[in-house]
Amino acid sequence: MNNIRRWLGFLFFASDKEVRGILVLSVILLILVLTRFWFSIREPYGNVRISQRIIENAPKVVDGKVKKRNEKKFNPPERSIEPNRSSVADWISFGLDTVLAQRIHKFQSKGGNFEKPSDLKKIYGMPLWFYDSIEPYLVISEDRNIVPESIQPNKKFASANKKPHPLPSIGLNAADSSQLIKITGIGPVRARGIIKYREILGGFSQKTQLLEVYGIDSTVYGSIKDQVTIDTSMYPVERIAINQAEFKTLLRHPYLSYEQVKALVNFRTQHKMISRSDFLKFPFLTEAQKTKLIPYLRFRLSAS
Numbered sequence: 001m002n003n004i005r006r007w008l009g010f011l012f013f014a015s016d017k018e019v020r021g022i023l024v025l026s027v028i029l030l031i032l033v034l035t036r037f038w039f040s041i042r043e044p045y046g047n048v049r050i051s052q053r054i055i056e057n058a059p060k061v062v063d064g065k066v067k068k069r070n071e072k073k074f075n076p077p078e079r080s081i082e083p084n085r086s087s088v089a090d091w092i093s094f095g096l097d098t099v100l101a102q103r104i105h106k107f108q109s110k111g112g113n114f115e116k117p118s119d120l121k122k123i124y125g126m127p128l129w130f131y132d133s134i135e136p137y138l139v140i141s142e143d144r145n146i147v148p149e150s151i152q153p154n155k156k157f158a159s160a161n162k163k164p165h166p167l168p169s170i171g172l173n174a175a176d177s178s179q180l181i182k183i184t185g186i187g188p189v190r191a192r193g194i195i196k197y198r199e200i201l202g203g204f205s206q207k208t209q210l211l212e213v214y215g216i217d218s219t220v221y222g223s224i225k226d227q228v229t230i231d232t233s234m235y236p237v238e239r240i241a242i243n244q245a246e247f248k249t250l251l252r253h254p255y256l257s258y259e260q261v262k263a264l265v266n267f268r269t270q271h272k273m274i275s276r277s278d279f280l281k282f283p284f285l286t287e288a289q290k291t292k293l294i295p296y297l298r299f300r301l302s303a304s
Helices: 002-012 016-041 045-073 088-094 098-109 117-122 128-137 188-201 207-212 218-227 247-251 258-271 276-281 287-296
Strands: none
Touching: 088 098, 117 128, 188 207, 207 218, 247 258, 276 287
């Protein structure tokens, strides 16, 4: 031991006190290393394998619980099911979500039919557990062109003598935001969109122009078209004097492209004037464009 102490003192140029400190630290480090090694070789691998097995089986356990929970929602029918004849109420009674039941009805109301039972899985969002549960009951009959009737969720609670509230009739060219939001299906955002497009357009000349407003599709249009009127008799659309208007003025109209405005101006420059009959013969405009543009153009100096 003394030889080791002398050797360490010579190697590190240390005093006897410093050498003793080095020896004590070395012993402590050795004990720590051996302790760590001893615990590592005695680690319970069996518990690790059990944990891994639990992790691997977790998805199956979760799927099983989900399936078991969903099976409780499924109501087995007492008879076979013809999906092309089933109504929204039928699907809901089987345990299907109301949104999906209405989605099936919408698909069928547009002419869609189920050619085979597995076609039901093509409905967007159809849960696999529901199809697996109902598949044994599905039967496709030869007569598939029957669209189920939709239902009103609270129909049985509605009074038989209750009269529907009359829908408001709003003039599209006179209404402000506060009036437009009274229309069922129109909120503040769509109301602002209608007013903004009305300003760009110069007023609405027909109801179908609402389909050109951002955020209004055919479904929304179908729900609001009977609540609005075209009030051009009181608030006529703004007309552009096609023979006097500048290039920029014509280009601001949403129904005209840059190339079409350029062709109009070139024709006007060459012939001094564009008549109504000339306009209707222009090959660079489709018949639909001409029909839509006519209410917004004035061909003579007088207001006609």
